[in-house]
Amino acid sequence: MTGPLAGARVLDLTQGVAGPYATKMFSDYGAEVLKIERPGRGDASRRIGPFPRDEPHIETSGMFLHLNTGKRSVTLDLATATGRELLLRLAADADIIVESFRPGTLERLGIGPDVLAEANPAAALVRISSFGQDGPYRDFEADDMLLYAAGGVMQVTGDPEREPIKLGLYAPLFFAGCVIAGMMMGALRTSLRDGQGERVEISIHEVLTASMDRGGPNIVAYQYSGALMIERIKNVVYSGLPTGVYPCADGYVQVATQPAWFPRMCRAMGREDLIDNEHFTSNVFNPDFLPEMEAIFYPWVLSHTKQEVMEIAQAEGWPVCAINTVEDAYRDPAFRARDFFRTIEHPVAGTYEYPGLPIRFKRTPGEMHVAPLLGEHTFEVLTERLGHTPAEVAILGQRGVV
Amino acid sequence: MADPAKPLDGIRVLAQGIVWAGPFSTMILADLGAEVIEIESIQHLNPTRTNLRHIPQALLEGRAGASYLNRDGSEGFWNRQAWFNYAKRGCKSVTLDLRSERGHELFLDLVRHSDAYIENNAADVVDNLNIGYEVLREVNPELIMVRFPGFGIEGPYRDFKGYGANMEAVAGHTGVRGYPESDPSETPASLHGDPTSGAQVAFALQAALFSRDRTGEGQLVEISQFEAVASHVGHAFMDYQMNGRVQGHAGNHHPSMAPYGAFPCAGEDRWITIAIPSDEAFAALCAQMGRPELAEDERFADTAVRHRNRDAINAEVAAWTPAFEDHALMLQLQAAGVPAVATTHHEEITSDPHHVARGFFQSITQHEAGTHFFPGPMARFERTSLLPARPAPTLGRHNEEILCGVLGLNAGEYQQLLDDEVIGTVYLETASA
Numbered sequence: 001m002t003g004p005l006a007g008a009r010v011l012d013l014t015q016g017v018a019g020p021y022a023t024k025m026f027s028d029y030g031a032e033v034l035k036i037e038r039p040g041r042g043d044a045s046r047r048i049g050p051f052p053r054d055e056p057h058i059e060t061s062g063m064f065l066h067l068n069t070g071k072r073s074v075t076l077d078l079a080t081a082t083g084r085e086l087l088l089r090l091a092a093d094a095d096i097i098v099e100s101f102r103p104g105t106l107e108r109l110g111i112g113p114d115v116l117a118e119a120n121p122a123a124a125l126v127r128i129s130s131f132g133q134d135g136p137y138r139d140f141e142a143d144d145m146l147l148y149a150a151g152g153v154m155q156v157t158g159d160p161e162r163e164p165i166k167l168g169l170y171a172p173l174f175f176a177g178c179v180i181a182g183m184m185m186g187a188l189r190t191s192l193r194d195g196q197g198e199r200v201e202i203s204i205h206e207v208l209t210a211s212m213d214r215g216g217p218n219i220v221a222y223q224y225s226g227a228l229m230i231e232r233i234k235n236v237v238y239s240g241l242p243t244g245v246y247p248c249a250d251g252y253v254q255v256a257t258q259p260a261w262f263p264r265m266c267r268a269m270g271r272e273d274l275i276d277n278e279h280f281t282s283n284v285f286n287p288d289f290l291p292e293m294e295a296i297f298y299p300w301v302l303s304h305t306k307q308e309v310m311e312i313a314q315a316e317g318w319p320v321c322a323i324n325t326v327e328d329a330y331r332d333p334a335f336r337a338r339d340f341f342r343t344i345e346h347p348v349a350g351t352y353e354y355p356g357l358p359i360r361f362k363r364t365p366g367e368m369h370v371a372p373l374l375g376e377h378t379f380e381v382l383t384e385r386l387g388h389t390p391a392e393v394a395i396l397g398q399r400g401v402v
Numbered sequence: 403m404a405d406p407a408k409p410l411d412g413i414r415v416l417a418q419g420i421v422w423a424g425p426f427s428t429m430i431l432a433d434l435g436a437e438v439i440e441i442e443s444i445q446h447l448n449p450t451r452t453n454l455r456h457i458p459q460a461l462l463e464g465r466a467g468a469s470y471l472n473r474d475g476s477e478g479f480w481n482r483q484a485w486f487n488y489a490k491r492g493c494k495s496v497t498l499d500l501r502s503e504r505g506h507e508l509f510l511d512l513v514r515h516s517d518a519y520i521e522n523n524a525a526d527v528v529d530n531l532n533i534g535y536e537v538l539r540e541v542n543p544e545l546i547m548v549r550f551p552g553f554g555i556e557g558p559y560r561d562f563k564g565y566g567a568n569m570e571a572v573a574g575h576t577g578v579r580g581y582p583e584s585d586p587s588e589t590p591a592s593l594h595g596d597p598t599s600g601a602q603v604a605f606a607l608q609a610a611l612f613s614r615d616r617t618g619e620g621q622l623v624e625i626s627q628f629e630a631v632a633s634h635v636g637h638a639f640m641d642y643q644m645n646g647r648v649q650g651h652a653g654n655h656h657p658s659m660a661p662y663g664a665f666p667c668a669g670e671d672r673w674i675t676i677a678i679p680s681d682e683a684f685a686a687l688c689a690q691m692g693r694p695e696l697a698e699d700e701r702f703a704d705t706a707v708r709h710r711n712r713d714a715i716n717a718e719v720a721a722w723t724p725a726f727e728d729h730a731l732m733l734q735l736q737a738a739g740v741p742a743v744a745t746t747h748h749e750e751i752t753s754d755p756h757h758v759a760r761g762f763f764q765s766i767t768q769h770e771a772g773t774h775f776f777p778g779p780m781a782r783f784e785r786t787s788l789l790p791a792r793p794a795p796t797l798g799r800h801n802e803e804i805l806c807g808v809l810g811l812n813a814g815e816y817q818q819l820l821d822d823e824v825i826g827t828v829y830l831e832t833a834s835a
Binding site for chain 1: 422423453465485487553566568574580591593596598606608613622626636639640662671742744748778783784
């Protein structure tokens with residue numbers, strides 16, 4: 001099904017997680033994404049896994065398959081003059097060029113912004129890096145945890161008596177990818193408006209610093225009041241009502257209870273008698289009251305499964321949710337009712353259900369297609385797009401250019 | 403070749419982008435130049451500003467009170483609050499009582515004059531207000547409407563409520579983060595889902611504009627935060643299907659790197675994160691530690707065996723780092739080619755030398771809260787600067803500008819709206835969340 005970005009052409013020089021997640025959003029929603037990979041090695045995420053039966057294989061990394069749905073893979077050795085020339089000819093066709101090499105790499109290869117602009121003055125160029133293209137940390141080595149630490153949020157995440165803790169594997173980079181995709185759209189719009197291109201620079205460090213995952217507001221709050229609103233705290237007790245993680249019959253639930261929601265909580269627990277009880281209502285803001293409240297809450301929550309707790313509470317408008325394992329989430333009735341997972345067959349890795357499209361464009365839905373084999377589209381692109389003969393492509397292959 | 407037009411110049415977006423996901427979307431859209439008009443009301447508290455008409459003293463003195471300027475809960479506190487003033491920068495505020503006939507009529511008129519309406523109210527709200535997509539499309543066929551309640555607008559959880567932490571829990575993220583060998587109560591929540599879906603809204607709106615530019619047609623777009631988060635743990639879903647493995651709380655462990663984690667430094671609550679991806683980086687770390695023999699130790703000889711013995715090598719590193727100041731150690735290790743970064747403290751972040759060198763933090767003066775530093779736009783556009791950033795609006799600040807300037811109301815009509823409490827700049831005493 002046609003996505004909203006049908007007709008947009010992306011030349012994708014990113015690898016890893018953040019850049020590829022951004023271009024996956026382009027690909028899933030209809031753009032043509034030409035992914036340039038290094039001959040023989042390909043994208044680093046081809047080595048991340050997970051792999052079927054835990055056997056590493058360049059074509060079966062779950063991370064790669066998930067991040068690169070629907071893209072077309074062209075292998076080019078950018079260390080060779082011919083490889084660079086082919087790249088510039090592909091650039092001439094692109095609406096947007098996106099890269100995530102280390103700062104300075106494109107320039108060193110002789111395909112810096114000015115060279116790319118000469119090949120295609122109308123295209124947008126988006127440069128993604130860990131710490132930006134300048135500044136004292138420009139050349140720092142980093143990964144998702146280090147960037148999360150640098151962005152300031154890791155310091156306020158976790159138990160105060162233990163070390164700060166990161167998010168799920170690569171989550172900060174997935175998030176950065178979402179921001180990058182939005183900025184790429186802005187770049188595309190600007191360059192299409194007057195056909196004069198645009199250059200955009202994105203530092204993942206800055207994206208994570210500005211995130212609404214507590215960081216941005218916490219930085220402002222500190223200036224407003226001289227204190228942090230969010231720190232590593234064992235149990236954040238804002239009020240006399242249960243908020244946070246609680247055990248239940250078969251696992252745990254995530255509970256959020258604003259003081260104003262006390263009546264909803266009472267109704268869910270079948271304790272309507274407490275709604276107007278002044279001993280309770282006068283203490284809903286009082287953190288010292290929490291143990292007394294929990295003495296009522298615990299027996300109720302422990303007598304239900306997480307799915308039951310969620311459904312009973314939510315029926316009263318009380319935001320309580322099950323804390324699902326990956327297996328629970330995979331089987332979750334709402335994901336299933338919404339047909340979230342998409343079944344995709346891959347010639348080497350096999351058939352799996354992939355997390356589907358979180359954005360549903362009702363008129364132009366888009367669709368996820370299988371991720372490419374390394375260099376799967378090299379021949380097709382070089383012959384059909386660039387007009388090379390099969391014999392010429394074969395020679396390029398022998399020379400290791402493609 | 404200066405071009406003053408920002409990417410979304412000329413695009414008018416009506417927004418009810420509430421709590422945390424909503425504001426992150428409007429922040430990006432406003433940064434990119436859209437005219438974002440937050441539709442609020444004096445009858446209904448905007449949860450990004452406050453859930454309570456009056457802030458109890460106990461709350462002001464507590465942790466949440468830190469978000470209010472000088473912990474001041476006097477009238478107008480909703481204009482001096484960090485969450486709202488951070489993320490609604492550059493937006494405008496119009497108050498309209500959508501439950502009144504006149505307010506509803508004016509909203510439809512605004513829709514007629516707008517490109518998009520984005521909202522993450524509870525899923526039933528727009529239908530209850532008679533401003534669902536079918537209604538708005540009649541008024542403006544080119545309208546793009548983006549709806550992003552936490553669990554979407556369809557399916558069994560449609561009416562479920564929750565904050566980011568709740569969506570993350572359902573989507574499986576909470577299950578894979580957190581301290582290893584612990585239960586999830588030992589790891590306080592993150593808010594990964596909110597900014598994630600907020601960012602996706604900014605992308606989706608622009609993608610729908612791209613399509614509209616080519617077809618002349620608007621559309622309805624739905625985003626659900628629990629699906630957005632599930633996409634970010636995609637590899638874990640793959641692992642479950644490929645290997646039957648249910649990934650648990652990984653803590654600061656990495657699936658292949660070691661040493662890896664946050665290690666204590668000199669001083670109180672100071673940490674350095676270190677990630678060793680290769681034998682070269684490991685040898686460089688050992689050299690810095692003055693322990694070159696560790697690189698020869700058979701327990702640590704290559705990446706795979708190091709990972710198997712990660713507790714042992716992590717312990718060696720943790721015994722070494724406390725002698726060093728975190729920032730100095732970061733500079734020393736990075737200079738030696740060792741990936742290491744000190745955890746940044748929010749108290750110090752505006753003076754971080756890298757941010758200062760790049761001029762990332764922007765000084766913004768907000769009308770009632772004064773001048774403070776804010777993280778700047780998350781991208782630098784070379785031709786079309788996204789700066790200067792504008793402040794977040796006080797409640798109803800742009801009523802006259804929009805209602806008279808855009809919709810053409812005269813002074814008498816405007817006064818009538820004020821008299822009838824259809825609009826205003828102060829929450830009514832009866833306002834509720």
